[in-house]
Amino acid sequence: MTVLSPQSPVENQELMQSVYGARILVVDDMALMRQMIGMCLTRGGYKNIFYASDGDEALRMVKEDEPDIVVLDLNMPRVSGYEVCRTLRADRRFEGLPILVQSASETPEERVEVFAAGATDFVSKPINQPELLARVRMHLENRFMIHSLSEFRKAMQSELVMARDMQQSLLPEADTISAIEHASEMKVESYYRASFELGGDLWGCWPLEGDQLGLFVLDISGHGVSAALNTFRIHATMARFHKSRTDPARFLTELNKALVPNFPMGQFATMFYVVLNHKTGHMVYAGAGAPKPMVISERGVRLLDSTGMPVGISLTPDYINLEDTLKPDESLFCYSDVLIEAPQPDGSMLGEDGLIDWVIEQEKDQDRRDLVSRLLRRFFEAQPSASLPDDLTAVALHPDKDCLT
Amino acid sequence: MDYQINDRGGDAHVKFTGDITFSENVNFRQLLKDIAELNLKSCEFDLSGVDMVDSAGLGMFLIAREQATTAGWKLSVSGAKGHVASMLKLTKLSDLLDG
Numbered sequence: 001m002t003v004l005s006p007q008s009p010v011e012n013q014e015l016m017q018s019v020y021g022a023r024i025l026v027v028d029d030m031a032l033m034r035q036m037i038g039m040c041l042t043r044g045g046y047k048n049i050f051y052a053s054d055g056d057e058a059l060r061m062v063k064e065d066e067p068d069i070v071v072l073d074l075n076m077p078r079v080s081g082y083e084v085c086r087t088l089r090a091d092r093r094f095e096g097l098p099i100l101v102q103s104a105s106e107t108p109e110e111r112v113e114v115f116a117a118g119a120t121d122f123v124s125k126p127i128n129q130p131e132l133l134a135r136v137r138m139h140l141e142n143r144f145m146i147h148s149l150s151e152f153r154k155a156m157q158s159e160l161v162m163a164r165d166m167q168q169s170l171l172p173e174a175d176t177i178s179a180i181e182h183a184s185e186m187k188v189e190s191y192y193r194a195s196f197e198l199g200g201d202l203w204g205c206w207p208l209e210g211d212q213l214g215l216f217v218l219d220i221s222g223h224g225v226s227a228a229l230n231t232f233r234i235h236a237t238m239a240r241f242h243k244s245r246t247d248p249a250r251f252l253t254e255l256n257k258a259l260v261p262n263f264p265m266g267q268f269a270t271m272f273y274v275v276l277n278h279k280t281g282h283m284v285y286a287g288a289g290a291p292k293p294m295v296i297s298e299r300g301v302r303l304l305d306s307t308g309m310p311v312g313i314s315l316t317p318d319y320i321n322l323e324d325t326l327k328p329d330e331s332l333f334c335y336s337d338v339l340i341e342a343p344q345p346d347g348s349m350l351g352e353d354g355l356i357d358w359v360i361e362q363e364k365d366q367d368r369r370d371l372v373s374r375l376l377r378r379f380f381e382a383q384p385s386a387s388l389p390d391d392l393t394a395v396a397l398h399p400d401k402d403c404l405t
Numbered sequence: 406m407d408y409q410i411n412d413r414g415g416d417a418h419v420k421f422t423g424d425i426t427f428s429e430n431v432n433f434r435q436l437l438k439d440i441a442e443l444n445l446k447s448c449e450f451d452l453s454g455v456d457m458v459d460s461a462g463l464g465m466f467l468i469a470r471e472q473a474t475t476a477g478w479k480l481s482v483s484g485a486k487g488h489v490a491s492m493l494k495l496t497k498l499s500d501l502l503d504g
Binding site for chain 2: 219220221222223265266267268270289291292306307308309310313314317337341349351352389390
């Protein structure tokens with residue numbers, strides 16, 4: 001069947017071709033009635049009409065020949081029209097099949113009963129040709145348009161699933177993470193979930209020379225398809241500046257310079273990039289307006305200053321390198337803003353202070369190496385609905401006590 | 406998000422209330438159309454009634470700034486508090502929007 005959209009004239013023509021080429025099953029125990037209805041439909045331009053003379057035959061033909069619409073008599077011996085309706089509606093394959101019931105006596109009670117049995121619509125007997133044609137055409141148009149929309153939706157859904165898989169491939173591969181964990185003797189704990197099929201968040205890490213690793217998190221403004229396309233753009237652009245990866249401020253500056261001409265006005269990416277020496281814990285980092293990363297230990301939480309103009313806005317963002325040291329008992333935790341901005345059950349937002357309180361609670365007397373998953377469990381429990389208002393990324397680097405000697 | 410425009414002879418004051426987030430995109434663009442019809446010298450976005458702005462909301466301010474630059478009026482932002490003030494500071498957009 002052709003996939004149609006209801007608007008365009010060309011496709012409207014295709015819709016009409018589908019309508020007049022539709023397979024119509026006429027069911028009546030009286031041969032004269034079958035002939036009359038068939039003649040009306042033929043005169044109306046319909047070409048594929050076939051006939052059943054009782055309910056049994058109708059049910060068999062619906063299953064074998066899969067008509068697009070059934071014009072059904074109610075009062076037939078053995079299997080009645082009501083029974084045909086009920087049997088067809090009980091079968092998922094035919095739940096959307098239009099059933100047009102023809103009946104001579106139309107009391108309000110009968111109408112209720114007919115619709116309760118699963119009929120789509122009524123035509124009155126004796127058959128009035130213009131009415132029959134108008135109703136058949138309307139139900140066929142509806143059927144083909146619904147079919148076309150659901151085909152379009154299915155096609156779109158499968159495109160999105162494919163795009164989502166491609167986007168997942170932008171995230172660090174398990175091999176890369178495990179090589180970094182092995183070299184740094186740290187555990188990389190990460191979580192990524194898009195609010196829609198596609199997301200506008202991205203994170204990544206890479207090994208660098210001299211016992212160093214680079215870690216970034218970024219969040220494109222907005223979400224959905226356009227934000228997702230920008231993650232591909234940023235990912236590809238970042239690869240051009242791999243030589244600057246050891247210098248966070250320079251890396252952000254170069255990335256920003258390349259992105260400003262390409263980012264539409266009003267779109268940008270907040271970002272944080274840190275280069276960590278995993279032997280000494282020395283960190284050099286630069287911020288572009290991402291939520292402030294947390295350094296977590298038994299002593300509490302301190303924040304790294306990620307203040308900075310998001311990338312993609314201004315050609316003079318003035319990124320600066322800041323330094324800190326990650327002590328052997330400290331974890332580094334980076335996250336995207338939905339964690340602090342998503343509404344809580346009471347409608348309020350958690351905020352940075354609220355998240356710090358959660359982290360301190362979760363840190364107490366528990367293995368910190370699964371801190372992110374415990375935090376997120378709590379976050380999702382507090383979410384009033386299953387869908388998130390924005391994309392969520394959370395990444396932590398934990399010292400692995402089992403590896404440290 | 407709701408907004409109320411008060412034009413004082415070319416110097417407009419826009420009082421926002423509610424959250425300014427991704428879902429307010431259409432509403433915000435309507436505001437930009439509304440103020441484009443005024444003959445402005447300046448426009449102040451009063452955020453004292455706003456509790457929350459997300460990154461898409463900040464993006465809308467940047468679009469407003471672009472409109473101001475193109476049309477030759479001056480945009481300023483006032484009254485930001487709490488999360489809104491932190492976001493403007495964290496992203497250094499407070500300087501840019503008032504510049």
